[in-house]
Amino acid sequence: MGRRRFVTAAALSAAGLAAGGAGPARAAEAPEVTWRLTSSFPKSLDLLYGGAELFARQVGDITGGRFRIDVFPPGDIVPGLQALDAVQAGTVDACQTQLDYAYGKDPAFAIPTAFPFGMNAREQAAYALDGGGNDLTNALLADYGAIGYPAGNTGAQMGGFFRREIKTAGDLAGLRIRAGGLAGRVLQKLGAVPEQTARSEIVAALQGGTLDGVTWVGPYDDAKIDDTGKLQKAAPFYYYPGWWRGGSMIHVAFNKARHDALPEAFRAALRTAALSTHLQVQASYDAANPAALKRLVIAGAELRAFPQDLLEAAFKAAGDVYREISDVNPRFKSMLDAAMAFRADQYLWWQVSEYTFDNFMIRQRARG
Template sequence: MKRRQFLGALAAGTAGAAASTVASPAIAQSMPEIKWRMTSSFPKSLDTLYGAGETLVKQVAEMTDGRFQIQHFAAGEIVPGLQAFDATANGTVEMCHSVSYYYVGKDPTFAIAAAVPFGLNARQQTAWLYQNGGNDKFNEFYKKYNIYGFPAGNTGAQMGGFFRKEIKTAADLDGLKMRIGGIAGQVLQKVGVVPQQLAGPDVYPALEKGTIDAAEWVGPYDDEKLGLAKVAPYYYYPGFWEGGPMVHAYINLEKWNQLPKSYQAILQAAGQTATTHMLTRYDALNPSGLRKILASGGQLRPFSNDILDACFKATNELWAEISAKNETFKTMIADMQAFRNEEYFWWQVAEYNYDTYLIRSRTRGG
């Protein structure tokens, strides 16, 4: 190498080293070390629901080279699962992983962010929140609770649950005691069902003793673990009250506003990863779960059109009643319904016909 080239290269190398020396502190300052706690509404036994939270905190740590650490706690380790939102709002923890319809006692509008009877399926719920302004509108609503939220999971369409006896018409629902809560319970109450609130471990003995007549949980992968088909063999579908329930990450609003913009973006990206993780895992595991339920004595049954029509009518009646008293709910449910109807204008064309043909083909051995 000629002397002039050597000196030029040496100068360039020195300048590069100086630049990196200057840049490193700036990068470090923009990525502070933060340690948070996140409480879940789910036990570890619901490994796919709880596991999506694990995916979220892992990705946040990896995307920040360990500078942003979030410790994940199962339901009951800090607060009970249904107190996760309040613990976040009051600053007991910085964030939680939960489902908004757990909090309809505060305001029924919360349910719409997750799932309502005859609402959106998983893809449509995601599209409404991300592409039609739904998430921004909900964050305006969450402000009065000192919360910022974004999607962080979805189970896909759930099952209608296990029943001790067959139900063929809406009349068969009259007086039926069912483990179901929230806004879905309010709809079913209108058609004669007596809603019951029971924790997971209490469902099997209640069905076995006849204390309740039916119980819904999640879908085949999680349902199979409870062994309910042994005491309530009729496994109904679909869970029309949860066509695509969205799980959310909720963050204390002050804590959210204190984060660097880069960390806010990383959290939201990790939420999208958690959503994909949960939905794809359930899609992958539900077929084997369903086969196990059928092998243990479960019998698949569809809800009849008579039952679905009665419940659809009851749903619209309930929306009208709530809307007359709650302007926020009225605005959000109307927005969701308009989006749903427009989506099915499209869905009936390609998606529905593609799936229907392949389902028929499968039954013919294709």
Template sequence: MDQKKLDRRRFIKTAGVGAGTAVAAATLAAPAIAQSAPEIKWRLTSSFPKSLDTIYGGAEFFAKRVSDLTDGKFQIQVFAANEIVPGLQALDAVSNDTVEMCHTVSYYYVGKDPTFAIGASIPFGLNTRQQNAWLYMGGGNQLMDEFYAGYNVQGFPCGNTGAQMGGWFRKEIKTVADLKGLKMRIGGFAGTVMTKLGVVPQQIAGGDIYPALEKGTIDAAEWVGPYDDEKLGFVKVAPYYYYPGFWEGGPTVHAFVNIDKFNALPPAYKAAIESAAAYANTWMLAKYDIENPKALIRLHAQGAKVLPFSVEILTASFNAAEEVYKETSAKNPKFKKVYDSLVAYRGEADLWQQYADGTFDRFMSYLQQQKKV
């Protein structure tokens, strides 16, 4: 056999081996790639009605971001309150694996354990910036997730409303005595504090507040702030609009995930959930800060009487809160562990606030009153 034929046979044989290797490699690689980016569909139940396009919309924003980060492979369908379960049962639905996720506020579940409140907001706790700092950088997320694990969920901060208003009242509230016997829709741990001042707290989902106020079943209700409150029409049935909502200086809205379902996700999908939640956390606050000022002006034009709580009421409320924290810490070690961490940070944060944002904000408020800005 001449040299040319021999070389040609060697080439064909070598090429065949190379092609076979390439095919084999492609066969092995394809499942590995598909396995790392599977198509997954989850359900998320919200505690809020669709009409609240910011606090409910935060869940839609989150879900879209997860889809975008995974090239559409990881789809999360969002359901409003009552479409799968009632709004105040959202966490239970995740805990018992009815759905994979929910979007809610953890203080709704203080009936299970008051520690739930700390992950969202507690009376005279932290403002929004401080809350984010404590959660992300001060160990708050780790402490809360250690607690949440007992309910088979993991939490991701996924929204914040900023400091809320103190709520709508059917009559004027001037003194602590005016609070006695007052039936008030107030969420979470704040209800326990207000009980010490004679308030009778009512746990009512957002969509049910207006008819309760209209019928006189309740005398007052706190919800969020001007933008959402305007949508629910409270000014028509309870014209006295008080501030501040001292029980919610910077309340975090969480995306809760079933732990087993989260642990089964590919690492990239876990990262997508964490990143999308953090983005939604910023998005929600920014949207409220754009919409609330305009809504407050409109509410005033509709007859809202915007009034501050008296120093007497604020002082009595602070003292009541301190009493509740002391009592709760004495009998609940889980609460004490997380609360002690938050309070330690609050002392440092409030000191810094005096020199930075607090001083700046007070002067800008003065300029506003002088009609210079």
């Protein structure tokens, strides 16, 4: 797989170099371009929104300021959930989003972002860049007039805050849990009721008992749901792992017609800046989460692992959901099957060296 990627890039580059030599002439021909990028993420989620700003800055910096991308928060141009629609319609040139916000259009949009019991963040990147994943994503995006690249990952997410302890899979019955997309469908099979609740209403809903649990992101972003301690008081049990998101990939996506009309150097700038941003956003989450986890625990969050029987029931339920969707949606089936095959091989290797290294380090740390 690695060879294919490099060979493709080499072929592209050979073409580029063949056209070289007349550097200054081409430079003078390079246009001034200004694009508008709408983010799906509010400024308060600063690592995500900061990723959009970083991406735009890098594109500006590496093009000597000739390709400028102005970043807008959700609501300035379109609401956060309509970012991809706005790219398709040409209202904006680009967006930064979770592609699974388009789950309602096609559940296949969940695959490149995250699917229950999918891959961890590093495996997701390997799949996207060297396992054919990003090509499949772009085949899907092409139907919406778009093209995109990975541009960040939150890492494995937490299972969220719950009002009561969950001791067995059966305890999910009747619980109203803020969760969407594929995770919501799996939770439904386990007897829970998935809810859509705006962030500003989460604490009141948990306090009032109209919501029993809330899934959000990971410690750094979860700590921002409420910084007054009310969240942990209303829903003290903080669960892991967030089995529906072993990693959650962020993308930048562009209006394909406008992307394809760009000079080759600008298209290369978009791709290179996206992947550089991906690494930086993941690093920022990894660096920020440990301290945030400590703060949450000090503020009253009680860490709990999901019970083993719940994980197994959820794994089985996820398989049922996948079969149901695959039966009626060939694209979902083909994208899921490819990702699943890659996943199996990844965990074969992961269990050998990566996992045993982490296992030993975690045990040594626990001993002090």
